[in-house]
Amino acid sequence: MIQIQGLTQQFSNGRGIFDVTFEVEKGEVFGFLGPNGAGKSTTIRHLMGYMKPQKGTAIIHGFNTWEQQEKAREKVGYLPGEISFLDGMNGLEFINLMAGMQGLKDKKRRNELIERLQLEPKTPFRKMSKGMKQKVGIVVTFMHNPEIYILDEPTSGLDPLMQKVFIDLVLEEKAKGKTFIMSSHSFAEIERTCDRAAIIKDGRIVTVKNINDLQYMQRKIYDITLENKNDVEKIKESNLIIENTNDNVVRIVVQGDYNELIEELSKFNVINISIISQSLEDIFMNYYDTKVAVK
Amino acid sequence: MNISLFNQMIKLNMKNFLIFGFGSALYVVLMTSLYPMFAENAEAINELIKIIPETLKNALGFDSLTSYGGFISAEYFGLFFPIILGVFSVMTATQLLAHLVDKGSMAYLLSTKVSRTQIAFTQALVLISGLLFIVLLTFLGGIVAGEMLIDDQTSLEFNTFFHICLVGFLLFFVVGGYSFLVSSLCNDEKKSLGIAAALTFIFYGLDMAGKISSDFEWLRNITPFSLYNPSGIASGDAEIFIPSFILLGIGFFNYSAAVVVFKLRNLPL
Known part of the structure; x- marks a missing residue:
């Protein structure tokens, strides 16, 4: 067409x-x-x-x-x-x-x-x-x-x-x-x-x-608020990509595989999850950056 | 041409058509009504005119003020008429293309099966219709006022008056034409307006300069304004057919060029 x-x-x-x-x-x-x-x-x-x-x-x-x-x-x-x-x-x-x-x-x-x-x-x-x-x-x-x-x-x-x-x-x-x-x-x-x-x-x-x-490729960022501050240290030991932590809020980056996040979070007491809005470049940052290296 | 676009454009521009048309007609009536007073004091005024240098008289067309024809062609058709119609032509030509391109509304007009050629052609027709309308109102105003206010002996013949208006229309057919060409070339509305206005000013000025000094007479060969000689037509001295034909030709060339330019160029929409 x-x-x-x-x-x-x-x-x-x-x-x-x-x-x-x-x-x-x-x-x-x-x-x-x-x-x-x-x-x-x-x-x-x-x-x-x-x-x-x-x-x-x-x-x-x-x-x-x-x-x-x-x-x-x-x-x-x-x-x-x-x-x-x-x-x-x-x-x-x-x-x-x-x-x-x-x-x-x-x-x-x-x-x-x-x-x-x-x-x-x-x-x-x-x-x-x-x-x-x-x-x-x-x-x-x-x-x-x-x-x-x-x-x-x-x-x-x-x-x-x-x-x-x-x-x-x-x-x-x-x-x-x-x-x-x-x-x-x-x-x-x-x-x-x-x-x-x-x-x-x-x-x-x-x-x-x-x-x-594209949905699989996109990179999402979540702010997870944990009830127990000590859990922050525990979550750091997991395989999740953690961008930073602030008090009992953990900022986690996910691309493609959500099961791991869910599995890991189920171990703790989560009181809030919020998604961080990002620009298009950020969503596909991995793709833009690694495209040359991977291929 | 596209009839929907034409109708809507006429509707959008009607206010200007009416303002300029009635303005011009009213001015003719006003000047005509002044003439009897003028005629009564003809001698005194002729004395006064003698003081004016010959060249300036030529430029302003004051050589034949004693008749109504000479009076109205000098006082109106040689002076205000070009200003009113010049402003209208430059403004409307810019409004019909460059303005729409500059603002981006042209994107909508160019989103249908109507071609660029058809759009440019339609817009040119809108401009020409406007000019025709204004000159027609001027003509009617002049005829009616002449009939009612001027003695039959001194009044201007219907045919002569018609010829003045006809050549006047053709002159602005040309002014509108090059303004429209400029408008089709420009992405920027202000630039279009500026260039068209400057051209008109220069052409008008060249004609004036050529009339004032015989050294610069050749200047009149490069301006369309010299083809329009209302005082000459009123006194019966001026050729009508050939200048009309030339004006018509230049006009057609300009509108055609504008349509071609608009068809072929990249538009920043």
């Missing part, structure tokens, strides 16, 4: 994307992970035909995304990463404009989406919060029933409840056999929906893997 082959675009400041290659199959939800500035949006912009690749090609549905950009876009629903609407319009006017440009006549799906997202469409853009604007963007992206969805950081600005609505929407469309490519800087955001994901760093694809493999 989507083929990206050797895509390269270097900007004057030396950054850019280099030899980006991956494929997305029909019916697949593909995550595109990377820290900010890694080249996710640049890759997506090539898919939308906003830039001419210096090298390589991007193909959607058999159409080259630069040379035949309007054909490549025809069956695409695109949600840009940066929300910027036309000034002086309200949500409904914008939705109608986009429907007109998409050649959409049927308003049923549109109204259904507006209701589900609890959007008040007649609000002028200047009075909308970021989340509301994002909802308008989501309506526009989904209303014409596209075959392929290209979503750049789709859940940014949405509250947890709306994130759930959005994820349901994605899963429904996935069940209908639609194809997705979704960028994000947070693994937690895409692991609920994606089948596979690519990780991009400094403009280069680091890996393309199944979500299960």
Whole structure:
């Protein structure tokens, strides 16, 4: 459905994307992970035909995304990463404009989406919060029933409840056999929906893997609070990777094997477990660092 | 062209169309209403004009103030009309492409099957429609005011007035054209506005300089403003067909170039 082959675009400041290659199959939800500035949006912009690749090609549905950009876009629903609407319009006017440009006549799906997202469409853009604007963007992206969805950081600005609505929407469309490519800087955001994901760093694809493999690879950090201070010393003697201890709180790093942690902890009286939120680099730190050494 | 985009863009810009259109029409009416007073004191005013150096008179088109045609073409069509339409052309051309690219809203417009060519073409039509609307209101204002306020003997012929407006429109078809080309080239809205405004200012200035001094007469060959000579048209001295044709040609070239540039360039969306 989507083929990206050797895509390269270097900007004057030396950054850019280099030899980006991956494929997305029909019916697949593909995550595109990377820290900010890694080249996710640049890759997506090539898919939308906003830039001419210096090298390589991007193909959607058999159409080259630069040379035949309007054909490549025809069956695409695109949600840009940066929300910027036309000034002086309200949500409904914008939705109608986009429907007109998409050649959409049927308003049923549109109204259904507006209701589900609890959007008040007649609000002028200047009075909308970021989340509301994002909802308008989501309506526009989904209303014409596209075959392929290209979503750049789709859940940014949405509250947890709306994130759930959005994820349901994605899963429904996935069940209908639609194809997705979704960028994000947070693994937690895409692991609920994606089948596979690519990780991009400094403009280069680091890996393309199944979500299960990535989940196994990720490194999680837990703060375990033990009731008995003496247990801290005992736990230190185990095979667990202990980053540090602070009073009766032990910070433990886990990658892949959770059984060992559970087994070890069952010996003690645990009064609290909390997970430490980490950046994408930290989650896959092992992978980034050891990739060269291991292979 | 895309009709949904066209309608929405017209709607968004209608306020400006109306402000500039009615502003221009009102100004014509106002100037026209001043003319009878002017005509009554024609002698005194002619004395006054004699003091003005010949070259300056040429530049301002003050050589034929005694008739209504000469008066209105010097006082309005040679002076305020270019300013009003110039500001409108530069502003609207920037608004229709560079602004949307700079702000990022173009990403939405370019997310459907509508091609870049269609979008640029539609936006050009919006600009031209606006110009046409403003000139039409000016024309109607002038005709109605002329009919009601000016004696039949001194009034301007319908055809002559129409010709002034037509060539005036074509001049700003060109100004809008190069402004639109600049707008399609720029990622930065302010840059687009600045370059288009500077160009317009320079072209206007070159025409003025060429009129004032015969040494600089050649300057008028490189500015479209010299093809628009309202005083000449009013007195029947100026050629209409050839300048119109040239303006039309330059205009078309600019809009076409803008569409091609917009189709081929990388957009920072």
